[in-house]
Amino acid sequence: xxxxxxxxxxxxxxxxxxxxxxxxxxxxxxxxMVIRKTDKKGIFITKIEGYDLPYEAEKNxxxxxxxxxxEDAKPDCGFEIEIYKKIKxxxxxxxxxxxxxxSVYAINELxxxxxxxxxxxHFAMKGEALASGSEHADxxxxxxxxxxxxxxxxxPLKVLxxxxxxxxxxxxxxxxxxxxxxxxxxxxxxxxxxxNAITQWANVGSLVHAMHTDDYDLLSESLNDVIVExxxxxxxxxxxxxxxxxxxxxxxxxxISGSGPSIFxxxxxxxxxxxxxxxxxxxxxxTGINFNIYVSKINTQGMQVI
Amino acid sequence: xxxxxxxxxxxxxxxxxxxxxxxxxxxxxxxxMVIRKTDKKGIFITKIEGYDLPYEAEKNxxxxxxxxxxEDAKPDCGFEIEIYKKIKxxxxxxxxxxxxxxSVYAINELxxxxxxxxxxxHFAMKGEALASGSEHADxxxxxxxxxxxxxxxxxPLKVLxxxxxxxxxxxxxxxxxxxxxxxxxxxxxxxxxxxNAITQWANVGSLVHAMHTDDYDLLSESLNDVIVExxxxxxxxxxxxxxxxxxxxxxxxxxISGSGPSIFxxxxxxxxxxxxxxxxxxxxxxTGINFNIYVSKINTQGMQVI
Numbered sequence: 001x002x003x004x005x006x007x008x009x010x011x012x013x014x015x016x017x018x019x020x021x022x023x024x025x026x027x028x029x030x031x032x033m034v035i036r037k038t039d040k041k042g043i044f045i046t047k048i049e050g051y052d053l054p055y056e057a058e059k060n061x062x063x064x065x066x067x068x069x070x071e072d073a074k075p076d077c078g079f080e081i082e083i084y085k086k087i088k089x090x091x092x093x094x095x096x097x098x099x100x101x102x103s104v105y106a107i108n109e110l111x112x113x114x115x116x117x118x119x120x121x122h123f124a125m126k127g128e129a130l131a132s133g134s135e136h137a138d139x140x141x142x143x144x145x146x147x148x149x150x151x152x153x154x155x156p157l158k159v160l161x162x163x164x165x166x167x168x169x170x171x172x173x174x175x176x177x178x179x180x181x182x183x184x185x186x187x188x189x190x191x192x193x194x195x196n197a198i199t200q201w202a203n204v205g206s207l208v209h210a211m212h213t214d215d216y217d218l219l220s221e222s223l224n225d226v227i228v229e230x231x232x233x234x235x236x237x238x239x240x241x242x243x244x245x246x247x248x249x250x251x252x253x254x255x256i257s258g259s260g261p262s263i264f265x266x267x268x269x270x271x272x273x274x275x276x277x278x279x280x281x282x283x284x285x286x287t288g289i290n291f292n293i294y295v296s297k298i299n300t301q302g303m304q305v306i
Numbered sequence: 307x308x309x310x311x312x313x314x315x316x317x318x319x320x321x322x323x324x325x326x327x328x329x330x331x332x333x334x335x336x337x338x339m340v341i342r343k344t345d346k347k348g349i350f351i352t353k354i355e356g357y358d359l360p361y362e363a364e365k366n367x368x369x370x371x372x373x374x375x376x377e378d379a380k381p382d383c384g385f386e387i388e389i390y391k392k393i394k395x396x397x398x399x400x401x402x403x404x405x406x407x408x409s410v411y412a413i414n415e416l417x418x419x420x421x422x423x424x425x426x427x428h429f430a431m432k433g434e435a436l437a438s439g440s441e442h443a444d445x446x447x448x449x450x451x452x453x454x455x456x457x458x459x460x461x462p463l464k465v466l467x468x469x470x471x472x473x474x475x476x477x478x479x480x481x482x483x484x485x486x487x488x489x490x491x492x493x494x495x496x497x498x499x500x501x502n503a504i505t506q507w508a509n510v511g512s513l514v515h516a517m518h519t520d521d522y523d524l525l526s527e528s529l530n531d532v533i534v535e536x537x538x539x540x541x542x543x544x545x546x547x548x549x550x551x552x553x554x555x556x557x558x559x560x561x562i563s564g565s566g567p568s569i570f571x572x573x574x575x576x577x578x579x580x581x582x583x584x585x586x587x588x589x590x591x592x593t594g595i596n597f598n599i600y601v602s603k604i605n606t607q608g609m610q611v612i
Contacts, residue, residue: 021508152512152527153505160515160524191497197533199459201507202327205514206458209466212518218466221458227503 003036004109007304008102009146010087011094012170012264013138016225016255017203021151023094023142026170027299031098032084032306033062035106042078043067043103050085053099061096062103065127069104072123073114079107090181091174092262094139100127101143105303117144122157132181139258146302148211165214168298169273171251173242173280174262176290179235184259187231196226216252216268223253223266236261241283249279270295309342310415313610314408315452316393317400318476318570319444322531322561323509327457328468329400329448332476333605337404338612339368340388341412348384349373349409356391359405367402368409371433375410378429379420385413396487397480398568400445406433407449411609423450428463438487445564452608454517471520474604475579477557479548479586480568482596485541490565493537502532522558522574529559529572542567547589555585576601 009030015022031050038044043057043066057063062081070079081103087095101124108115115123121144125135141149141159148162207222209215233239233256242263243254250272251265263280267273273295284291315336321328337356344350349363349372363369368387376385387409393401407430414421421429427450431441447455447465454468513528515521539545539562548569549560556578557571569586573579579601590597 018507018511020504021511150508150511150515152508158527160512162515188500190500192500192503194494194496194498194533197498197503197506198326200503201324201510202456202458204507205324205327205456205510206466208511208514209456209468209518212515221464
């Protein structure tokens with residue numbers, strides 16, 4: 001096999017209570033990439049469609065993660081990368097992670113799978129660091145593993161696959177405003193109230209228990225963020241309205257996707273997820289801000305060869 | 307049934323990463339209580355053996371929790387309580403919780419079980435508040451529910467029963483020094499570093515996942531406390547030595563039981579738990595401080611009628 005075409009999914013990081021550790025994978029939103037073996041050694045980005053991104057491998061997140069893998073694998077070949085970018089950079093659903101994770105996933109396939117998913121996550125984190133300034137795995141892990149993931153630690157890297165209840169759907173609204181990850185990080189306090197932290201870790205433990213026991217009510221009660229949302233929601237116009245309307249429409253929970261501006265909800269069943277989409281649409285239509293809305297099953301497979 | 311004798315177990319709260327929310331129940335350490343219906347309405351503590359505790363119901367944790375139940379149940383009778391106290395007050399393994407939980411459990415049995423375990427926990431928290439100054443359930447919940455519990459929230463009270471891997475044993479050392487819960491609380495900072503909080507909630511989520519998947523290695527990696535232990539361990543002489551020696555002897559993890567001074571470890575299998583007990587004994591024997599050591603299976607039943 002000398003060429004492969006893949007779907008590299010968008011992802012939702014943090015998932016309300018799990019700032020920096022939880023994430024899940026989307027089904028219907030993602031980039032496509034074509035990766036091709038070349039005789040010439042090196043990583044060559046030959047095509048980028050959709051958004052304006054750098055072609056130099058060292059300046060492109062897909063390139064940097066691929067180079068990290070190459071440095072370890074030292075294969076007797078190189079790779080051309082074509083990126084069909086559909087996830088808007090800065091939208092808060094893991095755009096850079098999809099690129100970083102997609103290239104290493106595809107190259108690993110073409111090399112005969114010498115690396116496991118944790119190793120691929122490790123390489124992809126090098127690309128993510130180029131985009132965000134620090135190595136995070138909360139979007140990369142769900143893109144590579146699929147489903148819900150908990151990044152227990154980055155050093156050493158340990159990713160846990162949390163089971164996904166089968167009727168779980170996400171509804172995402174992407175308001176077309178820009179929030180830089182660096183800005184969204186800068187707004188956070190360096191220290192937090194101990195009582196709030198206790199609430200947060202009770203919710204994380206409770207969410208993991210809910211996922212293992214298919215308990216949608218408990219999942220709903222666990223989807224609360226008393227640490228980050230009070231700060232970051234200020235950066236997203238009409239966040240409170242979208243949240244209250246989506247909960248009224250039956251969503252289990254609603255929060256900021258990654259560092260925003262996208263807002264995610266989780267719902268039990270596709271019908272409710274679509275009602276939530278309608279409610280979000282109604283809430284945002286009068287704001288004068290352009291937006292997109294997506295409904296997606298939780299993608300338990302992650303990356304896919306297409 | 308007019309009289310009942312029960313075993314009310316000792317418990318370990320916090321469990322390293324789960325400050326204020328996690329707890330588990332011990333098997334071989336606990337109080338005994340005899341509760342007897344009386345024609346005269348009210349709660350009458352008629353016997354206390356083992357330790358010097360108040361006989362007035364309003365000043366005794368077992369009395370206060372029983373009165374809280376009585377106020378709700380309004381039964382056409384009263385109850386006499388005999389307390390055979392074996393858990394030393396202030397030892398850090400839920401002495402007051404055993405009393406508070408035992409009386410309401412036993413009265414509920416004698417009344418034909420009008421209340422569920424969550425309601426009993428709620429009543430017992432009233433007794434706990436007398437002892438510690440605030441309503442906590444992290445010792446009461448495991449005493450009443452058995453096994454491992456996660457108190458998701460106190461208001462409203464929500465207790466989750468986390469599955470217990472079958473080979474899990476605890477080893478507890480109780481150094482005979484006194485640490486007041488109030489003192490152990492006062493030493494804690496009101497605000498904590500966000501990065502440390504993230505580490506902590508990753509560990510809580512990871513511990514719950516480990517319990518659901520019988521993953522002892524992951525359980526071991528999750529039993530870390532970067533928030534509370536650095537402060538409270540200063541109150542326990544030779545804590546670091548006990549911890550390092552018990553880990554060397556094969557313990558999965560080691561931490562402060564509740565607010566101390568007891569130190570708990572968890573181990574896979576009784577043999578290792580007993581080796582850990584030997585290592586703790588060797589470590590503490592030269593300190594000049596008296597101590598007791600217990601090895602206990604995790605008690606998945608909780609309260610027992612005997």
